[in-house]
Amino acid sequence: xxxxxxxxxxxxxxxxxxxxxxxxxxxxxxxxxxxxxxxxxxxxxxxxxxxxxxxxxxxxxxxxxxxxxxxxxxxxxxxxxxxxxxxxxxxxxxxxxxxxxxxxxxxxxxxxxxxxxxxxxxxxxxxxxxxxxxxxxxxxxxxxxxxxxxxxxxxxxxxxxxxxxxxxxxxxxxxxxxxxxxxxxxxxxxxxxxxxxxxxxxxxxxxxxxxxxxxxxxxxxxxxxxxxxxxxxxxxxxxxxxxxxxxxxxxxxxxxxxxxxxxxxxxxxxxxxxxxxxxxxxxxxxxxxxxxxxxxxxxxxxxxxxxxxxxxxxxxxxxxxxxxxxxxxxxxxxxxxxxxxxxxxxxxxxxxxxxxxxxxxxxxxxxxxxxxxxxxxxxxxxxxxxxxxxxxxxxxxxxxxxxxxxxxxxxxxxxxxxxxxxx
Amino acid sequence: xxxxxxxxxxxxxxxxxxxxxxxxxxxxxxxxxxxxxxxxxxxxxxxxxxxxxxxxxxxxxxxxxxxxxxxxxxxxxxxxxxxxxxxxxxxxxxxxxxxxxxxxxxxxxxxxxxxxxxxxxxxxxxxxxxxxxxxxxxxxxxxxxxxxxxxxxxxxxxxxxxxxxxxxxxxxxxxxxxxxxxxxxxxxxxxxxxxxxxxxxxxxxxx
Ligand SMILES: [Zn+2]
Ligand SMILES: [Zn+2]
Numbered sequence: 001x002x003x004x005x006x007x008x009x010x011x012x013x014x015x016x017x018x019x020x021x022x023x024x025x026x027x028x029x030x031x032x033x034x035x036x037x038x039x040x041x042x043x044x045x046x047x048x049x050x051x052x053x054x055x056x057x058x059x060x061x062x063x064x065x066x067x068x069x070x071x072x073x074x075x076x077x078x079x080x081x082x083x084x085x086x087x088x089x090x091x092x093x094x095x096x097x098x099x100x101x102x103x104x105x106x107x108x109x110x111x112x113x114x115x116x117x118x119x120x121x122x123x124x125x126x127x128x129x130x131x132x133x134x135x136x137x138x139x140x141x142x143x144x145x146x147x148x149x150x151x152x153x154x155x156x157x158x159x160x161x162x163x164x165x166x167x168x169x170x171x172x173x174x175x176x177x178x179x180x181x182x183x184x185x186x187x188x189x190x191x192x193x194x195x196x197x198x199x200x201x202x203x204x205x206x207x208x209x210x211x212x213x214x215x216x217x218x219x220x221x222x223x224x225x226x227x228x229x230x231x232x233x234x235x236x237x238x239x240x241x242x243x244x245x246x247x248x249x250x251x252x253x254x255x256x257x258x259x260x261x262x263x264x265x266x267x268x269x270x271x272x273x274x275x276x277x278x279x280x281x282x283x284x285x286x287x288x289x290x291x292x293x294x295x296x297x298x299x300x301x302x303x304x305x306x307x308x309x310x311x312x313x314x315x316x317x318x319x320x321x322x323x324x325x326x327x328x329x330x331x332x333x334x335x336x337x338x339x340x341x342x343x344x345x346x347x348x349x350x351x352x353x354x355x356x357x358x359x360x361x362x363x364x365x366x367x368x369x370x371x372x373x374x375x376x377x378x379x380x381x382x383x384x385x386x387x388x389x390x391x392x393x394x395x396x397x398x399x400x401x402x403x404x405x406x407x408x409x410x411x412x413x414x415x416x417x418x419x420x421x422x423x
Numbered sequence: 424x425x426x427x428x429x430x431x432x433x434x435x436x437x438x439x440x441x442x443x444x445x446x447x448x449x450x451x452x453x454x455x456x457x458x459x460x461x462x463x464x465x466x467x468x469x470x471x472x473x474x475x476x477x478x479x480x481x482x483x484x485x486x487x488x489x490x491x492x493x494x495x496x497x498x499x500x501x502x503x504x505x506x507x508x509x510x511x512x513x514x515x516x517x518x519x520x521x522x523x524x525x526x527x528x529x530x531x532x533x534x535x536x537x538x539x540x541x542x543x544x545x546x547x548x549x550x551x552x553x554x555x556x557x558x559x560x561x562x563x564x565x566x567x568x569x570x571x572x573x574x575x576x577x578x579x580x581x582x583x584x585x586x587x588x589x590x591x592x593x594x595x596x597x598x599x600x601x602x603x604x605x606x607x608x609x610x611x612x613x614x615x616x617x618x619x620x621x622x623x624x625x626x627x628x629x630x
Contacts, residue, residue: 257443291476296516301550303520351579353538354523359514360477388515395474395481396515397455399448 003089010042013220017042018088020219023108023140024048025100025127026117027075029060029201030145033208034115035079035093036062041216042088046111046416047076047095048103060201062208077420098422100126101297101327105133105258107382109140110413113215116144117208121168122300125253128164129298132256133384136160141218141226143211147203150234154210155245156218161227165253167245206232259384259406268411269374269381270419274361277374281387281407291360293386295378297327307378309366311355314346315339322355323368325378328423360388374409381422382412442519451480451517454555461556466604467563472510480513484559486566489598491533496540499582501533507566509543513555521548522558534565535587536572538579546574563604568596 007014020043024031027049038045052074058067064082080095087093100123108114108130116127124144131142139159144167146153155167210230217225229243247254265272265280272280274292282288296305304327311322313336320336322329331346339346358365361377369377379385385407393401442450459469466488472481485508491501509532513522524543526532531541538544543565545558564572570591575584590596 255443293515294477296520298516298519303516303550305514305516305520351538351544351577353540353579354525354542358477362476364476390474393474395471396448396479396513397452397471399445399452402448404444 005088013216014042014088016219017216018090020044020112021046021110022215023111023114024117025114025123026119027051027079027095028117028119029057029199029204030147030208030211031115031117032062032065032075032079033205034117034145034211035083036064036086037208037212038115038215039083039086039091039093041212042091043112044087044091045080045083045093047080047093048098048100049074049076049095050097050099051075052097053078060204062205074421092417094417096416096419096422100130101299102380102422103130104380104383104408104412105130106384106408107380107413107416109134109138110382110416111140113141113143113218115211115215116142116164117211119146124164124168126299128168128253129256131159132163132253133258134159135258135262141215143214145207145211147199147207149199150203152203152207152210152232153229154207154214155229156211156214156225157227162245162247163251163253163256166248166251167229200234203232203234261406262384263405263407265385265407265409266411268409268415269379269383270415271411272374272409273371274365274374274377275370277385277407278361278363284407285387285389285405287389288363289391290387290389291362293388294359294361295325295327295380295383295385297325297378299327306357306359307361307369309356309358309368312352313339314350314352315344317352323372323376326357328378381416381419382408384408444515447515447517447519448479451513451555454518455480455482458556458559461559461606462563462604463606466599469559474512477514478512479515479517480511480555482511482555482559484509484511484562486563486604488567488604490566490568492530493533493539494529496528498539501583501586504530507532509562509566511555511558511562518554519550521545521553522555524558524562532566533583533586534568534573535578535580535583536565536574542579544574544577544579546577564597564601567598567601567604569601570596571601 022038022043022045024034024045024047027035027047031047031049035045035047052072053065053070055068055071064079070078074097076095076097080093084093116124118124131139136159141156141158143154143156144164210232214225214230227244229245232240263284265277277292281290294305294307296303306326308322308324308326308329311320311334312318313320314331314334316336316339318336322334324333335346361369387405387407389403391401391403396402466486468485470483472483474481485506487506490504490507492504492507493501509524509526511522511524514520524545526537526541526543528541531537536544543562545561561572568587568590573587578584
């Protein structure tokens with residue numbers, strides 16, 4: 001294949017990267033540099049970030065991001081576009097403006113490597129839940145980096161010795177709070193102010209370089225690369241060190257077990273309707289006696305596992321049709337059209353009566369749900385969809401009768417390349 | 424699928440626990456078994472109802488003691504009755520996922536903490552602090568109008584605030600000595616505290 005570059009001036013290992021696909025989560029200070037590095041290495045790059053560029057962070061981004069033209073653009077989409085001219089022939093770059101909550105384990109599993117460049121602990125913990133849900137033999141290499149003051153760090157793991165949670169200090173994972181004091185829907189809080197991590201732009205680019213070098217060494221097959229942490233310190237001691245992190249005793253992340261079997265649904269969450277999913281599952285299980293659990297998102301210690309059909313306007317109290325998953329519903333989403341038009345805010349100080357929420361989807365579910373796509377019903381792209389069979393159990397105290405089968409949509413990983421926004 | 428959650432104990436120490444689907448069911452069974460031992464069956468009947476789709480456990484809790492009810496959305500006049508029933512539903516994600524509680528819409532508890540739709544206002548669900556037991560306790564005490572559990576700051580039916588406070592002032596509420604509702608052998612729970620400590624580190628299977 002033709003290359004835009006002169007191969008004689010590049011690493012002899014470069015051809016090893018042409019088939020590699022790297023997912024970069026977070027496209028800011030570290031992620032933009034990581035994307036630039038991976039693209040120049042000769043691999044394909046996908047990026048995810050829900051945020052957009054601001055001028056105040058311009059001193060930290062890679063030079064591929066243009067200032068001030070790119071201010072206000074979605075980081076992931078913008079970086080993917082800016083690195084495109086640098087790509088090796090045959091490689092692709094793609095950016096999706098999305099929250100990590102919109103992705104499921106199977107999208108992550110479709111990459112050779114994932115570089116986690118996010119600065120908030122809740123996202124790292126959520127990523128670990130998704131990652132550890134992937135059967136061990138299909139887990140990609142994960143590289144997590146971070147910067148702090150004058151230090152840059154990067155850890156590479158294969159998910160066999162320890163997990164990301166082994167590396168996180170649990171006290172950082174502060175509890176999230178559900179908004180309601182009553183038993184209504186669990187409404188997502190807009191993520192608050194991010195932890196401000198004061199650090200130099202150089203530390204960000206070095207963290208990204210360390211991550212890229214770890215990925216490169218892993219692909220080349222260098223010795224003693226996997227499951228190592230590389231730390232660079234600028235001050236007070238200038239040094240670069242390598243250590244081998246230990247698995248944490250009784251680590252809850254390591255305790256997560258992937259499903260023993262994952263069955264396939266033809267199509268993707270974007271095009272399979274609930275009605276079609278019920279038919280496909282029923283063929284696979286050879287019964288119609290089952291229910292599909294509504295997707296459960298566990299984020300910041302709050303479980304979002306309901307699909308809200310109806311509720312009341314949280315500004316004026318009038319009944320409204322919602323048709324959204326709890327985990328994708330924010331307080332301001334619960335307003336009637338009149339209140340949205342009149343810019344009335346949803347009230348936090350009032351307890352509204354619980355709305356109509358479904359926790360499982362079956363043939364008997366509300367007919368409006370049948371023609372909705374699985375994504376619209378709250379399943380992320382690449383989700384593990386849990387199907388519960390009660391086999392005559394009176395309730396869950398009758399535990400031995402209940403079985404769970406996990407399904408996933410086969411086209412989900414490919415569909416990731418066809419979207420720019422996941423909302 | 425498993426979920427990882429933080430648990431902060433009463434000393435403020437945070438530990439993290441991961442719960443698999445099986446452990447979630449074990450936690451539900453443990454809490455149910457603890458629940459049915461707490462109350463005196465003469466006054467409190469706890470009945471399992473068939474769980475519907477999406478439900479893991481569906482309980483009806485009847486308190487056989489004087490109470491007051493309302494019959495529809497517009498009803499503002501509490502009527503006396505000799506027993507009251509609330510229902511609790513726990514979901515497959517228990518104990519990470521909150522339970523829901525409600526009364527029959529045509530015979531619901533007259534209380535500032537019950538919506539006119541019959542939905543019960545339970546306290547905020549705090550993972551590993553809230554449980555089937557804390558919710559049942561709140562409902563049972565609410566059914567005898569025990570002001571100790573009434574939240575006047577979080578009101579589902581504010582029109583009943585004065586009525587409730589007047590009942591308390593007259594010494595009519597609670598309608599029965601709360602101690603009578605507990606099974607004799609069980610030591611009395613401390614008021615305003617959670618009644619039974621849910622085991623945060625769930626029985627972890629050694630494999
Ligand atoms: Zn771990
Ligand atoms: Zn309104």
